[in-house]
Amino acid sequence: MGEKHLVSEQFLDALEFRGLSRRDFLKFCGATSALLGLSELYTPQVASAIEKASKRPPVVWLNFASDSGCTESLIKATYPNAADLVLDILSIDYNETIMAAAGKQAEEVLAKSLKDGRYILIIEGGVPTKKGHGMIAGKEMIDILKDFSGPAAAIIAVGSCATFGGVPSANPNPSQIVGVSEALKKTGVNKAVINLDLCPVNVEYLVGVVVNYLLLGSLPELDSFGRPKMFYGRIIHDNCERRAHFDAGRFVEQFGSKEETMGYCLYKMGCKGPMTSSECPKVRYNDKINWCIGAGAPCIGCAEQGWPDKFARFYERLPGVKIPGFGGIETTADKIGAVAAAATAAGIAIHAVASASSGRTKDKEKEEGK
Amino acid sequence: MEKELKYEWNLSYRIEHWVRVLAIAVLVLTGFYIHSPFMGGGPESYTMAWMNFFHTLSAYALLLGLIVRIYMAFNSSFDRDWQDFGLIRNLKAAPEMLGYYLFLKSSYERARKYDALQAIAYPFIGIVIIFQVMTGAALYKGRLFGFINSSESFRWVSTMLGGESYTRIWHYLAMWVVIIFAGVHIYFSLLRTVTFRDKTFTSMFNGYKLKRKTS
Ligand code: SF4
Numbered sequence A: 001m002g003e004k005h006l007v008s009e010q011f012l013d014a015l016e017f018r019g020l021s022r023r024d025f026l027k028f029c030g031a032t033s034a035l036l037g038l039s040e041l042y043t044p045q046v047a048s049a050i051e052k053a054s055k056r057p058p059v060v061w062l063n064f065a066s067d068s069g070c071t072e073s074l075i076k077a078t079y080p081n082a083a084d085l086v087l088d089i090l091s092i093d094y095n096e097t098i099m100a101a102a103g104k105q106a107e108e109v110l111a112k113s114l115k116d117g118r119y120i121l122i123i124e125g126g127v128p129t130k131k132g133h134g135m136i137a138g139k140e141m142i143d144i145l146k147d148f149s150g151p152a153a154a155i156i157a158v159g160s161c162a163t164f165g166g167v168p169s170a171n172p173n174p175s176q177i178v179g180v181s182e183a184l185k186k187t188g189v190n191k192a193v194i195n196l197d198l199c200p201v202n203v204e205y206l207v208g209v210v211v212n213y214l215l216l217g218s219l220p221e222l223d224s225f226g227r228p229k230m231f232y233g234r235i236i237h238d239n240c241e242r243r244a245h246f247d248a249g250r251f252v253e254q255f256g257s258k259e260e261t262m263g264y265c266l267y268k269m270g271c272k273g274p275m276t277s278s279e280c281p282k283v284r285y286n287d288k289i290n291w292c293i294g295a296g297a298p299c300i301g302c303a304e305q306g307w308p309d310k311f312a313r314f315y316e317r318l319p320g321v322k323i324p325g326f327g328g329i330e331t332t333a334d335k336i337g338a339v340a341a342a343a344t345a346a347g348i349a350i351h352a353v354a355s356a357s358s359g360r361t362k363d364k365e366k367e368e369g370k
Numbered sequence B: 001m002e003k004e005l006k007y008e009w010n011l012s013y014r015i016e017h018w019v020r021v022l023a024i025a026v027l028v029l030t031g032f033y034i035h036s037p038f039m040g041g042g043p044e045s046y047t048m049a050w051m052n053f054f055h056t057l058s059a060y061a062l063l064l065g066l067i068v069r070i071y072m073a074f075n076s077s078f079d080r081d082w083q084d085f086g087l088i089r090n091l092k093a094a095p096e097m098l099g100y101y102l103f104l105k106s107s108y109e110r111a112r113k114y115d116a117l118q119a120i121a122y123p124f125i126g127i128v129i130i131f132q133v134m135t136g137a138a139l140y141k142g143r144l145f146g147f148i149n150s151s152e153s154f155r156w157v158s159t160m161l162g163g164e165s166y167t168r169i170w171h172y173l174a175m176w177v178v179i180i181f182a183g184v185h186i187y188f189s190l191l192r193t194v195t196f197r198d199k200t201f202t203s204m205f206n207g208y209k210l211k212r213k214t215s
């Protein structure tokens, strides 16, 4: 097989020792190349890129304002999973949540990475921009970000908190949390950020971007939100397994109904799939076991900028509308439309009666106005 | 006062008008379905797919119709009427007309073709149509005219309106503006027909309106 020339036996043995058979490893490489839009023929190259990576492009993983859900999604696999191991190999030099070292030791590793530079900087969590609202070891998170972003070879923001603020930035956002690219703009650092928006990040996206970087030495093509086009180029709705039900007009009207058990489309249950771009239906979560809509929940739009505020309420199609000047009265667009139309109809009816009783409609001399 | 039948709307004006009526009717109906699907589909149906298809199709008709109408205003061989829509002049004349319709005045100054309120309302509806096309394009996930990646190209619209959910709300509310306009428009054409007996209502079918003799 071709890959023999590209991946050393030693490396495959090492993987086998860690519980990943060479078969599974190559399968994973194949899947990764497919994810990157490369043909199967690239599998050996992907494998070799990963092997080369084992000779350490250092990764620094910083945690800011988040619940570490992305780290969870990275490490919580039921059995040694390929993506997991590959990220292990990538030598995550520093990750507060999962590294063994702590305290001074950990800080030393971090300082060394910073000095060496050219690391892949992965950031999890939003950045508080209000003074004193987010500090690590007495240092403002935004300053830490600034220091580390300079020497980084690539910056990857993982999860919706790091990309655009996510849950911690939701209204009323007392700490004025923003995403990494916004925070960098504030600190005057001009560097591209790869936004892997999702809550939590899909590990396969992360691996895809990293492998892509190792293979080509370049960052993937990004869309206008800084998300790699290869993962955010299509809306959920266009790949959804329930799409046939949508097109047919078969909808779940209520949870717990017969329609729900039939797996009908969740559009009327507030599914945001039609306005959310991500490859979730194909890549899925937890070793491709399942994903939101597959599990019967509507997509809540976590791959998009402005989530969650602009995608609430999750189980309704459209958000409520606040009418300004009425003490924050919230209503629905439907009510506004209906009331306006009813008022118009009433106005017309009254005017018609008034016109008739004023005699205007009868007076032939008044034709043509003046 | 002598009156004569005047050929007010030639065939192209009338076709343009009815294409728009049809497009708006289809857009409103399918739009309501897309907003909140009111009939369920059976095992072999494509209800939503058809609704989407006709919604997009009519949107093209509405947009192209508007472009044709604007072209006609400047370059029609029948009646170039763009000068009738001067905003300032019409705004000045509007209070009198409003007063008449609110029974405060017994008459008002009639214009050549469009009275003040009409001359204000029609361009306004043109703007609403453009707004609908833009918000619609921002919500559309296909390729406009087969080659413009609409959601990327029109993302700025959603960004300006505060996100796609809000684009949807604005798109929906602007539809109500069109519906209300259509209602008022039909009412006024009937009211004029009854009050002035000038055949306003039928003029959009056969083109002839009863007017003061000019020469
Ligand atoms: S469940 Fe959601 S994403 Fe899937 S077809 Fe229905 S609306 Fe689209």
Ligand code: SF4
Residues within 6 Å of the ligand: A198, A199, A236, A276, A278, A280, A291, A292, A293, A298, A299, A300, A301, A302, A303
């Ligand atoms: S399907 Fe929707 S809610 Fe689920 S992970 Fe993907 S973008 Fe987020």
